[in-house]
Amino acid sequence: MDSGRFTIAFLLFLLSLTTPTLSERLIRLPQRPPVYSDILRYRKTDESFCESWKYSIEANDAGVWYVVPEKCVKFVQNYMNGDRYRSDSEVIAEYALEYAKTVNVSGDGKDAWVFDIDETLLSNLPYYVNHGYGSEVFDEKSFDEWVDSAEAPALPASFRLYTELQQLGFKIFLLTGRSEFQRECTDKNLQFAGYTNYEKLFLRGDSDLGKLATLYKSEKRQELKDEGYRVRGSSGDQWSDLFGFATADRSFKLPNPLYYIP
Amino acid sequence: MDSGRFTIAFLLFLLSLTTPTLSERLIRLPQRPPVYSDILRYRKTDESFCESWKYSIEANDAGVWYVVPEKCVKFVQNYMNGDRYRSDSEVIAEYALEYAKTVNVSGDGKDAWVFDIDETLLSNLPYYVNHGYGSEVFDEKSFDEWVDSAEAPALPASFRLYTELQQLGFKIFLLTGRSEFQRECTDKNLQFAGYTNYEKLFLRGDSDLGKLATLYKSEKRQELKDEGYRVRGSSGDQWSDLFGFATADRSFKLPNPLYYIP
Numbered sequence: 001m002d003s004g005r006f007t008i009a010f011l012l013f014l015l016s017l018t019t020p021t022l023s024e025r026l027i028r029l030p031q032r033p034p035v036y037s038d039i040l041r042y043r044k045t046d047e048s049f050c051e052s053w054k055y056s057i058e059a060n061d062a063g064v065w066y067v068v069p070e071k072c073v074k075f076v077q078n079y080m081n082g083d084r085y086r087s088d089s090e091v092i093a094e095y096a097l098e099y100a101k102t103v104n105v106s107g108d109g110k111d112a113w114v115f116d117i118d119e120t121l122l123s124n125l126p127y128y129v130n131h132g133y134g135s136e137v138f139d140e141k142s143f144d145e146w147v148d149s150a151e152a153p154a155l156p157a158s159f160r161l162y163t164e165l166q167q168l169g170f171k172i173f174l175l176t177g178r179s180e181f182q183r184e185c186t187d188k189n190l191q192f193a194g195y196t197n198y199e200k201l202f203l204r205g206d207s208d209l210g211k212l213a214t215l216y217k218s219e220k221r222q223e224l225k226d227e228g229y230r231v232r233g234s235s236g237d238q239w240s241d242l243f244g245f246a247t248a249d250r251s252f253k254l255p256n257p258l259y260y261i262p
Numbered sequence: 263m264d265s266g267r268f269t270i271a272f273l274l275f276l277l278s279l280t281t282p283t284l285s286e287r288l289i290r291l292p293q294r295p296p297v298y299s300d301i302l303r304y305r306k307t308d309e310s311f312c313e314s315w316k317y318s319i320e321a322n323d324a325g326v327w328y329v330v331p332e333k334c335v336k337f338v339q340n341y342m343n344g345d346r347y348r349s350d351s352e353v354i355a356e357y358a359l360e361y362a363k364t365v366n367v368s369g370d371g372k373d374a375w376v377f378d379i380d381e382t383l384l385s386n387l388p389y390y391v392n393h394g395y396g397s398e399v400f401d402e403k404s405f406d407e408w409v410d411s412a413e414a415p416a417l418p419a420s421f422r423l424y425t426e427l428q429q430l431g432f433k434i435f436l437l438t439g440r441s442e443f444q445r446e447c448t449d450k451n452l453q454f455a456g457y458t459n460y461e462k463l464f465l466r467g468d469s470d471l472g473k474l475a476t477l478y479k480s481e482k483r484q485e486l487k488d489e490g491y492r493v494r495g496s497s498g499d500q501w502s503d504l505f506g507f508a509t510a511d512r513s514f515k516l517p518n519p520l521y522y523i524p
Contacts (some may be wrong), residue, residue, distance in 0.1 A: 051349065197434070
């Protein structure tokens, strides 16, 4: 029996049971109240709780979550604007690059690296600064307008990794939860931020709109593998960028305490 | 094609290429010098680097690592002995329990929860206090003696989770990288720490000795599933406790900056 696939399908099924109406087209999530109940109550200090909350969301222990807990908004603000976010991103990029240098890149042009876009190549921090650092219920309209503006800056550590991977001979594929109708502004934003010469930009087409990100992104990586690409590495800020099937040889999880996408 | 299984097998194969002689029987890893090279060099402050290092190992970005970097020993010591380790463990246990309460536990006794032992149910911190907090090359002889002593205390948050899961009706399975020859002292230690009434304790048998933990633990979970158990949850401090195939419906990764097991 194909139990690997079955397990994945079953997990996605279970996830679908716990997931309310998803904002399919976008990188942000549903309109549902937070459910921290017991977890929020028993911690003594906010700082201590928020450090542990962040650990839990980054290690995927918290499962699906919807907004940053109110008592951790300041913590997230400090994390995103202070030294830690930058430092974490840099160390992860450094690990990725160190691994990439060990890959025997073939001359056949089939060694691939897959990047997610939002909070991986591009930073939407300027948007979230004005929208409560992930503490507000996601507003599709204002986020669409932000995406349309094509002004998201590059995440510096990812930009460096992107550039160095190209120099090492990797083919770069971009795999985003954004939709086909956002191709033009996305491409414009990537150029604006300095990301050039990628091999292909995958966006959600009509047939992808109802899918969880884990499935959609796994299917696209599978397409790459079916075309003979060796998916050597993958970088993303969500576990749904990295898990599932047709996974990369090595996956690099960037931090993101602003939102969660299943 | 069974691509899910194939992907896992291929990942394990790749991992095996990068993994030197494993200490098969034990929970600690090989005799190899650290290779932090570029990553260790460019960080300005130790605190900042060590926070990012810890993020990277917990998110599995660092891949296989062998010892705690020298500049982070004090950081690990503070983390393990201070409030954060306890707080992180508690919040994770709380998320696990909150999830467990949503499971519709059947009367057929087939709802299972799998626990790892070392740094999950039991804490070997008293050993690591005397052995450089993970900065020393693993010494099998002295660790064996520690395991033989059967004096490892319970991790309080896991003990509470263990107890409450039993009250909810879950069957508890213990799945450890320790070997069959350590069954007696392991069982004695579990009793000493208060862990009673588990359904079964899996240790590595002769046929498991050459396997990576990810494969060994996946096979054992598969056995449970083949026996009709629904593996609702799994708790472990290593990704190799949780990943692979036959994974649990939800997995809970506890922190462990002391050592890494592939």
